[in-house]
Amino acid sequence: MKKIMLTGDRPTGRLHVGHYVGSLRRRVELQNTGDFDDIFIMIADAQALTDNADNPEKVRQNIIEVALDYLACGLDPEKSTLLIQSQIPELCELSFYYMNLVTVSRLQRNPTVKSEIQMRNFEASIPVGFFTYPISQAADITAFKATTVPVGEDQMPMLEQTKEIVHKFNSVYGETLVEPKILLPENEACMRLPGIDGKAKMSKSLGNCIYLSEEPEDIKKKVFSMFTDPTHIRIEDPGKLEGNTVFTYLDAFCKPEYFPEFLPEYSNLDELKEHYKRGGLGDMKVKRFLNNVLQAELEPIRNRRKEFQKDIPAVYEILKKGSEKAEKAAAQTLKEVKDAMKINYFDDMELIQEQSKKFSE
Numbered sequence: 001m002k003k004i005m006l007t008g009d010r011p012t013g014r015l016h017v018g019h020y021v022g023s024l025r026r027r028v029e030l031q032n033t034g035d036f037d038d039i040f041i042m043i044a045d046a047q048a049l050t051d052n053a054d055n056p057e058k059v060r061q062n063i064i065e066v067a068l069d070y071l072a073c074g075l076d077p078e079k080s081t082l083l084i085q086s087q088i089p090e091l092c093e094l095s096f097y098y099m100n101l102v103t104v105s106r107l108q109r110n111p112t113v114k115s116e117i118q119m120r121n122f123e124a125s126i127p128v129g130f131f132t133y134p135i136s137q138a139a140d141i142t143a144f145k146a147t148t149v150p151v152g153e154d155q156m157p158m159l160e161q162t163k164e165i166v167h168k169f170n171s172v173y174g175e176t177l178v179e180p181k182i183l184l185p186e187n188e189a190c191m192r193l194p195g196i197d198g199k200a201k202m203s204k205s206l207g208n209c210i211y212l213s214e215e216p217e218d219i220k221k222k223v224f225s226m227f228t229d230p231t232h233i234r235i236e237d238p239g240k241l242e243g244n245t246v247f248t249y250l251d252a253f254c255k256p257e258y259f260p261e262f263l264p265e266y267s268n269l270d271e272l273k274e275h276y277k278r279g280g281l282g283d284m285k286v287k288r289f290l291n292n293v294l295q296a297e298l299e300p301i302r303n304r305r306k307e308f309q310k311d312i313p314a315v316y317e318i319l320k321k322g323s324e325k326a327e328k329a330a331a332q333t334l335k336e337v338k339d340a341m342k343i344n345y346f347d348d349m350e351l352i353q354e355q356s357k358k359f360s361e
């Protein structure tokens, strides 16, 4: 069986470091292994419209921002197909048929959608499109016959929903769709990176982000404003690591080589953590270290982005070519789906003959 990767992001803002550790960094690594027969990276504008229907300009403006972030992180259009969801009409058609295989109560049980509804104050009136976006996501995944989907933890319910649709479809209409596997980050801190406020997950919609394209001064300001351990008041007090966002970010970003470079008095992160827990290590020192780490990680990304920003028409051209290629793949799957469902009346000579016979008797 072919190895195919699909994943994507909603163009609701520039991409942030949560996207990076949750999915983007992994995509680039996987892309560069050369192990995949095909890689599809989707800018999910149609999904973004499900909760931004009254603000289409926001979605329109952010398509290029997401595309620039992709290229800046090392997604390479020679190796990965970058596409825009709305340009593949086959995805709507697939969603339409999959809707018959999912119940309203099943959608209501989706924990990610539940918390997103709360976050958006949609409790009283949920847009139907938003409520059903897990089905459209199943269409995205299956349209490209994806076998691997590298995403953050919040996407687990979507992958479960997709697998259920695949099983139901295949059992009703015959073996047609491919079951995808979710690929979660290996590192606990990267599954759901918290925002700089330490409260919820870092999310474009919550405004608690460090963006990949952030300028050095702003990164520094955000790091120094970060949430730590509120009971760690004096340097000599013992500190807690649980819920301490600065340490969570170090877990997500720190590499061994950063110690000799920025903090040579410690040999690794465990040593730093032990000292913090014992007492005697101030928050400012840890924040200074984190700032150095993030600056080192983000500088090359920011610089590459600035290069790609010099030729915006070329970036749109990459998306156009990618969308064209993606549409061909989705059209093939849609054909297989309609054949399996026998929605292929004009190609079905048996049906036409059978009906002729029925009416001539």
Ligand code: ATP
Pocket: 008, 009, 010, 011, 012, 018, 019, 021, 022, 023, 150, 151, 152, 153, 154, 155, 190, 191, 192, 193, 194, 201, 202, 203, 204, 205, 206
């Ligand atoms: P929105 O607020 O518009 O939903 P978002 O910031 O949640 O935006 P998405 O486009 O929904 O971003 O998510 C894109 C991908 O990034 C998904 O695979 C998701 O799991 C991952 N992701 C998003 N935020 C985080 C995070 N804080 N930690 C880890 N992974 C994340």
Ligand code: MG
Pocket: 203
């Ligand atoms: Mg999201």
